[in-house]
Amino acid sequence: MTTLRYVLRDTWRLIVHHWVLGLLTLITAGVMLWILGGTTLLSLNLESMLTGLESELAVQAYLVKDNTIDVESVARRIQSLEYVYSIKTYSPSDSLAKLQRKMGSQSHALEMLGDNPIPWNFEIHVNSAQDVEPLVEALKDMPEVEDVVYAGLVVKRISALSRVSSRIAIIMFSLAVIITALVVYNTIHISLYSRREEIGIMYLVGATRAYIATPFVLEGTLLALFGAIIAGAGIIAMYFPAIELIRENLPLLTNILITDKGLIWRFCGLLAGFGATLGWVCSYLVVARFINSITRPE
Amino acid sequence: MNIQFSGVSKVFEPDIAALVDINLNIEQGEFVYVIGQTGSGKSTLLRLITRELLPSKGVVAVGGYDLRRMRKADIPYYRRDVGLVAQDFKLIPTLTVYENIAFVMEAMSVPKRLVAERAKDVINQVGLWRRRSMRPAQLSGGEQQRVAIARALANSPSLFIADEPTGNLDFHTAADVMKILFAINAAGVTVVMSTHNQGIVNASRQRVIELEGGRLIRDEKGGLYSE
Numbered sequence: 276m277t278t279l280r281y282v283l284r285d286t287w288r289l290i291v292h293h294w295v296l297g298l299l300t301l302i303t304a305g306v307m308l309w310i311l312g313g314t315t316l317l318s319l320n321l322e323s324m325l326t327g328l329e330s331e332l333a334v335q336a337y338l339v340k341d342n343t344i345d346v347e348s349v350a351r352r353i354q355s356l357e358y359v360y361s362i363k364t365y366s367p368s369d370s371l372a373k374l375q376r377k378m379g380s381q382s383h384a385l386e387m388l389g390d391n392p393i394p395w396n397f398e399i400h401v402n403s404a405q406d407v408e409p410l411v412e413a414l415k416d417m418p419e420v421e422d423v424v425y426a427g428l429v430v431k432r433i434s435a436l437s438r439v440s441s442r443i444a445i446i447m448f449s450l451a452v453i454i455t456a457l458v459v460y461n462t463i464h465i466s467l468y469s470r471r472e473e474i475g476i477m478y479l480v481g482a483t484r485a486y487i488a489t490p491f492v493l494e495g496t497l498l499a500l501f502g503a504i505i506a507g508a509g510i511i512a513m514y515f516p517a518i519e520l521i522r523e524n525l526p527l528l529t530n531i532l533i534t535d536k537g538l539i540w541r542f543c544g545l546l547a548g549f550g551a552t553l554g555w556v557c558s559y560l561v562v563a564r565f566i567n568s569i570t571r572p573e
Numbered sequence: 574m575n576i577q578f579s580g581v582s583k584v585f586e587p588d589i590a591a592l593v594d595i596n597l598n599i600e601q602g603e604f605v606y607v608i609g610q611t612g613s614g615k616s617t618l619l620r621l622i623t624r625e626l627l628p629s630k631g632v633v634a635v636g637g638y639d640l641r642r643m644r645k646a647d648i649p650y651y652r653r654d655v656g657l658v659a660q661d662f663k664l665i666p667t668l669t670v671y672e673n674i675a676f677v678m679e680a681m682s683v684p685k686r687l688v689a690e691r692a693k694d695v696i697n698q699v700g701l702w703r704r705r706s707m708r709p710a711q712l713s714g715g716e717q718q719r720v721a722i723a724r725a726l727a728n729s730p731s732l733f734i735a736d737e738p739t740g741n742l743d744f745h746t747a748a749d750v751m752k753i754l755f756a757i758n759a760a761g762v763t764v765v766m767s768t769h770n771q772g773i774v775n776a777s778r779q780r781v782i783e784l785e786g787g788r789l790i791r792d793e794k795g796g797l798y799s800e
Contacts, residue, residue, distance in 0.1 A: 278682040292667070473665045479623065481653035481728065482680035483646075572627045573585070 278486070285490035286497070293466050297498055300462040304455050304502025304550065309509045311451035312546045316514065316539075318444035320532050325404065325437050327531030334407060335424040336414050338395045346395045349419050353397060356413055358406035363398045367391045394421065404437060452553065455499065459557040463495045467565045478570045488566055492558040499554025500547060507543030514539055574636040574654065574731040574763055575601050576622060581631035583617050583787075591617040593787045595631070599765060599780075601731070604758045606774050607767040608798060609784035615767035618784065619736050622765065623657055624648060635732065653681060656725030656762075660737040662717045664709040664724075670696065671705040674724045681728065695723040699753060715746030722753055733757055735766040739773060747773065771798040 290297050336353070338344055346364060354362050365373065370393040375382040399414075401407055407425055414423045467474065477487050518534050533539070576599040583592040592614045599605055607615045620626045621633045624640045633640045635651070643651060657663075664673050671692055678688045696702050699719035709717050718738055725733060735754065739747035751773055758764045768774060774781060774797065781796030782789060 280685075281679045281682075473667070476663045476665055477676070477680065478649070479625070479652060479657060479663065480677045480680070480724065481649045482677070483649040486649075486680050572625055 282486070282489045282493065286493040289466060289470075289490050289494045290497070293462070293469070296462055296465060297494075300458055300498045301502050301505070303458045304499050304554075305505035305509070307451045307455040307458070308499075308503045308506035308546060308550050311448055311455070312506050312510045312543070313513075314444055314447035314451070316510065316533070316542065318440055321436070321440040323533055324531045325440075332401060332404060332407060332426065334399045334401065334410055334414070336397045336399060336420050337393075337422040337424070338397075338419050339421045340394045341419075344395070344419050349417070350397060352417070353399060353414070356410060358401050358410040358413070360400045360402045362400075365396050365398065367393045367395060370396060455502070455550070455553055456557045459495050459499050459554050460561050462498065463491055463558045463561045464565065466494060467491055467562065471565075471569055474566065475569055478566075484566055484570065488559075488562045491562045492555060495558025495561075496551050496554040499557075500551040502554075503547040503550025506550070507546050510543055510546070511539065575599060576732070576763070576765070577632070577634040578618075578621075579632045579634070581621065581628045581633055583614075583621065583626060584629040590787050592621075592628075592784075595789050597782060597789060597792060599763060601763055602758070602761050604755070604764045604777075604779040605766070606779055606781045606796075607765060607784065608769070608774060608781060611769075613784040614787040615784055616736055617787075619734050619765065619767055622732075622734055623652065623655055649680075653677075653728045654730050654732060656722075656728070656730035656733040656757075658718070658721045658725050658733070658735040658738045660740040662709065662721045664717060664720055666709050669706050669708055670701060670712070670720050670723075673709070673720055674727050677724055677727050691727060695726045698726065698756075699723045713746075714741045715743070715749065718742060718746075718750055719753070722750065722757075726757065731762055733762050733764045735764065737767050737769065739768060739770050744772070751777070774798040 338346065338349065350362055350364050353359060368391065371385065371391050374393070375385060378385065399410065401410055411423050411425055414420050474487055478484070515536070518532060521532060522534075576597075578595045578597045581592060581595040582590065584590050595618065607618055609615050617626060621628060621640075622635060624643065627641055635655075638651075640651075665676070668676065674692045674695060675688045678691060683691070692705075693702065696705055699722055701716060701719055701723065704712060704716060709720065712720065718741075722738070733754070738754070739750055742750060747770060754764055754766065755777070778795045778797070780794045781791065781798070783791035783793075
């Protein structure tokens with residue numbers, strides 16, 4: 276407890292002593308972690324949108340008109356394909372009824388068709404948009420399947436968007452982490468360098484390396500933590516009004532965007548934890564390296 | 574705490590022999606002057622004792638422990654038992670007299686109340702209580718040296734290393750510093766002090782170790798600065 280009190284006091288002294296540098300680090304870490312958090316949230320929302328759209332994606336497979344085909348066995352074979360999330364079987368009469376419902380008041384036009392022309396068919400849902408193409412190929416290879424209908428272009432675009440958004444998120448995330456890490460690393464390095472003589476004296480008169488290092492490590496951790504808290508506050512201040520704006524102008528998107536307030540607060544908590552961890556790791560590395568170099572006997 | 578040098582040599586890069594084959598034994602409670610010209614190896618010898626340096630050859634043992642074999646984690650604990658006073662004082666400029674002395678005890682997790690008591694005690698010993706709130710830059714050289722002595726005393730060490738502690742001081746101030754060092758020695762603490770001050774060495778007639786070009790050329794009890 277006594278040591279903790281001394282260490283906290285020394286940490287406070289360090290922060291006060293380099294307050295301009297500390298403030299700059301805080302702002303930079305805050306902005307970078309805001310970008311990091313914002314990019315992650317954007318990416319999560321895109322993912323949520325894509326998942327929403329993907330869940331609507333269905334491949335329709337129509338069987339050959341042949342009474343000898345065992346429909347249930349074909350359904351089981353399709354279900355066993357790795358891309359398939361769910362499969363629903365429609366008999367010709369079910370399909371006609373469905374079509375009639377869809378056409379509403381104009382359904383009498385279907386009477387002109389005479390006999391029901393719709394064969395047994397399956398509505399197949401996939402795990403992700405990328406699974407549609409291989410599923411279609413697999414279905415086309417089945418002799419019982421006469422035709423496959425799916426929204427090919429939409430699928431391709433969604434897949435491409437999903438890939439691009441993931442890549443952009445990874446790049447932005449990496450950049451933000453690297454910049455934050457470098458800023459914290461440099462701040463602590465300057466802090467250490469300006470006190471190198473004191474560190475040497477402290478070690479010489481019996482201070483342990485941990486006692487010398489802890490205030491510096493804490494300084495870095497606290498700067499990054501407060502930077503992350505500022506970033507989190509910025510995200511909360513901007514995210515919910517943005518969601519409100521979308522709700523007013525694009526109500527269709529509201530259901531597939533992340534709107535759970537608790538989830539966003541937890542996300543910001545995670546961001547704070549991430550910031551603190553990043554600060555801790557960077558400070559620890561620079562402090563260990565620096566103290567090693569100046570305390571090593573010749 | 575006794576000190577033993579067995580065949581100790583220290584060579585600095587690229588090829589500067591600071592000490593050559595030193596053998597000596599300093600017993601607990603002794604007062605030893607290390608003398609010699611600039612560059613003779615006095616500071617190197619003291620820095621080997623504080624483990625700021627490691628020997629290139631031979632063994633430096635303090636209190637029976639071979640310092641080379643000492644674990645990194647044990648070094649601070651060893652140094653708490655070694656009071657160190659340097660010619661350049663090695664005080665922390667941003668801390669006050671009181672804080673400079675208190676922090677060596679704080680590093681040992683001594684509770685604040687005990688730190689205050691002990692700091693007051695050692696600051697009084699060197700006669701600087703009225704200057705306790707000043708920073709090193711506000712003190713004279715002699716006062717700074719006394720602060721350094723007070724700091725070295727704070728942990729009640731059993732070995733006291735002083736590297737030319739009177740080097741920057743006038744005669745009267747140097748005499749004051751020596752009085753403190755003799756008092757420390759009288760309490761049973763081993764004192765090893767390097768110096769150029771002929772008057773001090775000759776006045777006190779303690780053991781004298783003389784170095785020349787890194788070699789031990791004289792080790793005499795009750796010796797003078799020059800033979």
